[in-house]
Amino acid sequence: MLSNPLLDFDRLLLxxxxxxxxxxxxxxxxxxxxxxxxxxxxxIARPGLFAWLADPRxxxxxxxxxxxxxxxxxxxxxxxDLWYDGSRVVFGYARTRTDQPPAGWNSRxxxxxxxxxxxxxxxxEVALDGSGLRQLTRGEWSDLDPCYLPNGDxxxxxxxxxxxxxxxxxxxxxxxxxxxxxxxxxxxxxxxSVNKDGDYLPHVLDDxxxxxxxxxxxxxxxxxxxxxxxxxxxxxxxxxLFKQHMNNPWALEDTRSIPRSAKLVAIATGHHTLAxxxxxxxxxxxxxxxxxxxxxVTPGVKPPEGGMAGSPVxxxxxxxxxxxxxxxxxxxxxxxxxxxxxxxxxxATGYALYLIDAYGNKELLYRDESISCFVPTPLRPxxxxxxxxxxxxxxxxxxxxxxxxAAFGCDGIDAxxxxxxxxxxTLGWPYDNTHGGWRYEPDAKSAGVGxxxxxxxxxxxxxxxxxxxxxxxxxxGLYFQxxxxxxxxxxxxxxxxxxxPGEHRACNGCHETQARTFRQPAGLAGWKxxxxxxxxxxxxxxxxxxxDVQPVLDRNCIRCHTGLKPAGGLDLGGGLTxxxxxSYETLIGGKLVAVSPKMDDAKVTPPLAFGSHRSxxxxxxxxxxxxxxxxLTGDDFLRLVxxxxxxxxxxxxxxxxxxxxxxxxxxxxxxxxxxxASVHQRRCGSCHKAADVTRPDWIDLRSxxxxxxxxxxxxxGKCKGAYKEASDADxxxxxxxVLAAAAKAWAAPRRDLAAMRSVQAANAPPSVPSxxxxx
Numbered sequence: 001m002l003s004n005p006l007l008d009f010d011r012l013l014l015x016x017x018x019x020x021x022x023x024x025x026x027x028x029x030x031x032x033x034x035x036x037x038x039x040x041x042x043x044i045a046r047p048g049l050f051a052w053l054a055d056p057r058x059x060x061x062x063x064x065x066x067x068x069x070x071x072x073x074x075x076x077x078x079x080x081d082l083w084y085d086g087s088r089v090v091f092g093y094a095r096t097r098t099d100q101p102p103a104g105w106n107s108r109x110x111x112x113x114x115x116x117x118x119x120x121x122x123x124x125e126v127a128l129d130g131s132g133l134r135q136l137t138r139g140e141w142s143d144l145d146p147c148y149l150p151n152g153d154x155x156x157x158x159x160x161x162x163x164x165x166x167x168x169x170x171x172x173x174x175x176x177x178x179x180x181x182x183x184x185x186x187x188x189x190x191x192x193s194v195n196k197d198g199d200y201l202p203h204v205l206d207d208x209x210x211x212x213x214x215x216x217x218x219x220x221x222x223x224x225x226x227x228x229x230x231x232x233x234x235x236x237x238x239x240x241l242f243k244q245h246m247n248n249p250w251a252l253e254d255t256r257s258i259p260r261s262a263k264l265v266a267i268a269t270g271h272h273t274l275a276x277x278x279x280x281x282x283x284x285x286x287x288x289x290x291x292x293x294x295x296x297v298t299p300g301v302k303p304p305e306g307g308m309a310g311s312p313v314x315x316x317x318x319x320x321x322x323x324x325x326x327x328x329x330x331x332x333x334x335x336x337x338x339x340x341x342x343x344x345x346x347x348a349t350g351y352a353l354y355l356i357d358a359y360g361n362k363e364l365l366y367r368d369e370s371i372s373c374f375v376p377t378p379l380r381p382x383x384x385x386x387x388x389x390x391x392x393x394x395x396x397x398x399x400x401x402x403x404x405x406a407a408f409g410c411d412g413i414d415a416x417x418x419x420x421x422x423x424x425x426t427l428g429w430p431y432d433n434t435h436g437g438w439r440y441e442p443d444a445k446s447a448g449v450g451x452x453x454x455x456x457x458x459x460x461x462x463x464x465x466x467x468x469x470x471x472x473x474x475x476x477g478l479y480f481q482x483x484x485x486x487x488x489x490x491x492x493x494x495x496x497x498x499x500x501p502g503e504h505r506a507c508n509g510c511h512e513t514q515a516r517t518f519r520q521p522a523g524l525a526g527w528k529x530x531x532x533x534x535x536x537x538x539x540x541x542x543x544x545x546x547x548d549v550q551p552v553l554d555r556n557c558i559r560c561h562t563g564l565k566p567a568g569g570l571d572l573g574g575g576l577t578x579x580x581x582x583s584y585e586t587l588i589g590g591k592l593v594a595v596s597p598k599m600d601d602a603k604v605t606p607p608l609a610f611g612s613h614r615s616x617x618x619x620x621x622x623x624x625x626x627x628x629x630x631x632l633t634g635d636d637f638l639r640l641v642x643x644x645x646x647x648x649x650x651x652x653x654x655x656x657x658x659x660x661x662x663x664x665x666x667x668x669x670x671x672x673x674x675x676x677a678s679v680h681q682r683r684c685g686s687c688h689k690a691a692d693v694t695r696p697d698w699i700d701l702r703s704x705x706x707x708x709x710x711x712x713x714x715x716x717g718k719c720k721g722a723y724k725e726a727s728d729a730d731x732x733x734x735x736x737x738v739l740a741a742a743a744k745a746w747a748a749p750r751r752d753l754a755a756m757r758s759v760q761a762a763n764a765p766p767s768v769p770s771x772x773x774x775x
């Protein structure tokens with residue numbers, strides 16, 4: 001095995017590093033403090049290296065060269081790549097203050113403090129003779145996992161995107177990473193991808209594209225889509241290459257080209273894992289989502305989390321009895337340099353370097369008992385991939401999109417129904433080093449119907465042949481929906497894409513798979529200049545249920561659907577509840593709108609799976625007797641269907657966990673409502689239980705005098721004059737308390753109310769008398 005002619009080099013480049021011991025996760029493995037300080041970029045050098053390894057009688061040592069040799073101080077290497085002529089390496093390095101990890105390094109709630117106190121990971125370059133060591137990146141964000149581009153630029157992943165992890169718990173503050181590029185000297189840093197969830201482990205393929213692992217969960221579970229994507233070095237042409245709609249394995253990571261082959265090598269793994277698992281040969285030619293495209297070189301190893309699709313290589317593969325592989329380097333379709341451990345995934349010193357092949361052979365190449373070894377790389381010149389032409393214009397702020405026939409691939413939908421395409425943005429959770437991670441929900445895994453706020457940018461009308469040609473903003477995470485003549489969803493894209501400034505991108509239609517070809521000219525729209533999107537009447541701002549949807553219900557529904565006995569038991573009042581507001585909880589809890597389940601798997605989304613056409617609310621409003629009772633304007637109807645098709649978001653903004661001014665939460669004001677309930681017990685107790693009529697969601701914050709437990713009992717109201725006139729002392733006392741609560745709510749608004757402040761300002765707020773004694 002060690003006499004294979006593929007082993008035509010006598011120097012092996014590698015990284016020594018203590019294996020990550022902190023919580024492993026595709027979106028946490030980039031933190032600067034995940035490993036103990038120690039290690040280096042190293043070279044094993046010896047004439048006839050593999051003949052020496054094959055000779056059991058020769059126990060003389062090989063020379064191990066440490067390129068850094070302490071020049072950067074204590075820390076660890078985080079990602080490394082070799083320049084094509086073999087003369088220099090680029091690498092990430094996480095410096096530490098001492099030779100020990102910082103306090104709290106393996107406690108996730110410590111990440112906010114550590115990010116403010118510890119130095120981020122930066123990118124460096126050094127020649128193979130140890131000379132010319134230089135730092136390429138600086139600043140407050142970690143930059144790591146660099147790879148050389150054929151034109152001399154360097155791609156890398158970075159926290160510079162300022163996105164926060166979405167699926168963690170409230171006490172966690174953790175970042176996501178996106179792809180970036182810079183010149184070879186560190187100048188001109190520019191973003192390549194916009195992904196709210198995270199892009200990781202980029203490597204340049206032999207065709208000049210960058211392959212990387214893209215994690216996404218737009219209207220889906222966090223677990224299943226960690227797939228192989230490619231992107232051109234200028235950031236254009238980002239697209240899924242393999243496993244976009246396959247559940248297992250959960251992730252494919254550390255993808256590299258196989259020499260003289262269109263196939264790739266990758267590690268199959270989970271989500272809460274390192275990039276560790278079985279070594280696989282990936283054949284994208286089998287189909288974007290074809291399990292037949294996965295051939296397992298090490299079938300005796302299973303991913304540490306999730307299931308496994310595919311089958312062993314025809315030759316049988318290496319039959320390990322457990323263990324895990326990392327950082328594969330393909331010598332051919334059948335031969336691989338790898339890092340492997342017999343022990344647990346996070347064994348700090350357990351990984352060593354091996355040569356394996358598809359025929360079941362496995363040879364130890366190098367082990368350092370004191371530290372793990374990764375990224376085995378032949379130290380020799382290699383063919384430089386082609387330099388792909390740039391297709392960007394950084395002076396522009398838009399990209400151009402062309403669709404040949406938007407209805408293509410929408411099986412079961414008459415193409416004549418397709419009239420519009422809606423373009424929306426899914427907003428990532430922000431992260432900054434002052435406030436840490438902002439949140440959409442306190443715990444987004446268990447609360448809410450979606451992961452993110454949604455901003456509808458606008459629509460474009462299709463030509464008669466289904467084509468479209470339009471402009472979209474660059475560097476924004478966008479997704480598309482196919483609409484009918486009433487701008488109701490026919491099919492949705494449960495993924496997203498970003499475009500570079502000046503990029504021109506074309507697609508066939510809403511097919512959500514590349515398994516079918518489409519032959520048709522560019523379409524009528526392609527002969528016309530691109531058009532701007534038509535924004536919705538309320539503007540291209542993130543959707544707020546309180547601001548944008550509740551007024552529609554107020555105008556058309558609450559005459560019947562509010563109070564103690566709302567029609568059909570459906571209360572569509574606009575008052576606040578502990579988490580949302582009354583009507584939102586009624587619509588979502590009653591399943592009156594059809595939303596995509598946020599924990600759904602990676603399956604292809606068929607037409608009419610969710611949205612306004614599947615929603616009972618819309619079907620009822622379009623049928624008698626509601627067509628007579630609720631006279632919706634065109635704008636009202638458009639607001640409802642657009643909100644539903646956006647997956648029915650409630651909030652338009654995020655939670656600042658470290659706000660200097662805490663919000664006043666009206667429903668949580670227990671003392672106030674206990675006092676009001678005591679009044680109701682005296683004045684209303686003969687007919688009602690006090691708790692039934694002392695409801696925070698009955699308070700009308702815009703017109704407090706219209707609060708239901710004030711208006712109904714007054715004079716000729718529904719309660720036959722419990723308060724005979726407004727001068728009644730109890731009425732005045734309760735009114736003063738409600739006015740005081742409304743004033744506090746607007747002065748320190750909850751997140752949902754904050755979206756309403758501009759609306760409220762248009763109506764002069766009521767004067768606020770002093771509240772009653774004790775309030």
